[in-house]
Amino acid sequence: MRYVALATDGDGTLLKNNRMADEVAVALERFRAAGGQLYLVTGERVEQLAEFPRLDLFDHVVAENGAVLFDPATREEVVLCERPPAKLVETLRERGACEVNSGRVVVTTKKNSECQIEDVLAALNLDWQIITNRKDLLLLPKGVDKASGLAALLEKTGLRAEQVAGIGDAENDAPMIQACGLGVAVADSVPQLKAHAQLITDGGAGEGIVELIGRMMRDELPRADRS
Numbered sequence: 001m002r003y004v005a006l007a008t009d010g011d012g013t014l015l016k017n018n019r020m021a022d023e024v025a026v027a028l029e030r031f032r033a034a035g036g037q038l039y040l041v042t043g044e045r046v047e048q049l050a051e052f053p054r055l056d057l058f059d060h061v062v063a064e065n066g067a068v069l070f071d072p073a074t075r076e077e078v079v080l081c082e083r084p085p086a087k088l089v090e091t092l093r094e095r096g097a098c099e100v101n102s103g104r105v106v107v108t109t110k111k112n113s114e115c116q117i118e119d120v121l122a123a124l125n126l127d128w129q130i131i132t133n134r135k136d137l138l139l140l141p142k143g144v145d146k147a148s149g150l151a152a153l154l155e156k157t158g159l160r161a162e163q164v165a166g167i168g169d170a171e172n173d174a175p176m177i178q179a180c181g182l183g184v185a186v187a188d189s190v191p192q193l194k195a196h197a198q199l200i201t202d203g204g205a206g207e208g209i210v211e212l213i214g215r216m217m218r219d220e221l222p223r224a225d226r227s
Helices: 022-033 046-051 086-094 111-123 146-157 171-179 207-217
Strands: 005-008 037-041 060-063 068-070 077-079 107-110 128-133 136-141 164-168 182-185
Touching: 005 207, 022 037, 022 207, 037 146, 037 164, 046 060, 046 068, 060 146, 068 146, 086 107, 086 111, 107 111, 111 128, 111 136, 128 171, 146 164, 146 171, 164 171, 164 207, 171 182
Parallel strands: 005 037, 005 164, 037 060, 164 182
Antiparallel strands: 060 068, 068 077, 107 136, 128 136
């Protein structure tokens, strides 16, 4: 196979409404049985991974939108960047930001809270970035995204980025699919992601990844031209 690893987003790409279809699990199992490596690259917090369907199918996980490496077999975590100051979450809640949650690093809230976030980051003199994920906003240190997390993982596994196909559905997947040898968007992706994809699947969430894995195993995918 030209692409020996698959880096995939979770809900909206691999899952539909947080559920994994049986045909998706079968496709993932076939890919691993053929020697392929599976990487879950997700915005999910580490504690949310306990509820992720069939986490056992993945060789490695990049969690919290690039901030944490997680080994599904050993449960080992590696935090790749600075953690948020306690004052950040506290102040966001005080200012009325919606549904504020925090992980090892990532802080999440809703898209309608962007004004409060900007005010809080300025007040705390915190040089963090705001990343859009459909209706959610993710706060992370500058330079931390799915591409940086995948790069840290590839350094560990010894694979090159050009050996990896990346697939996603939302705005925060753009750095990842641009960093991979082949960048793919599922059919029901947001327009911002499709603009960065080299391939758009015919199927949407779940169906698109089955389609992509079939083409990977038949070696039907062209080498990407990133010139």
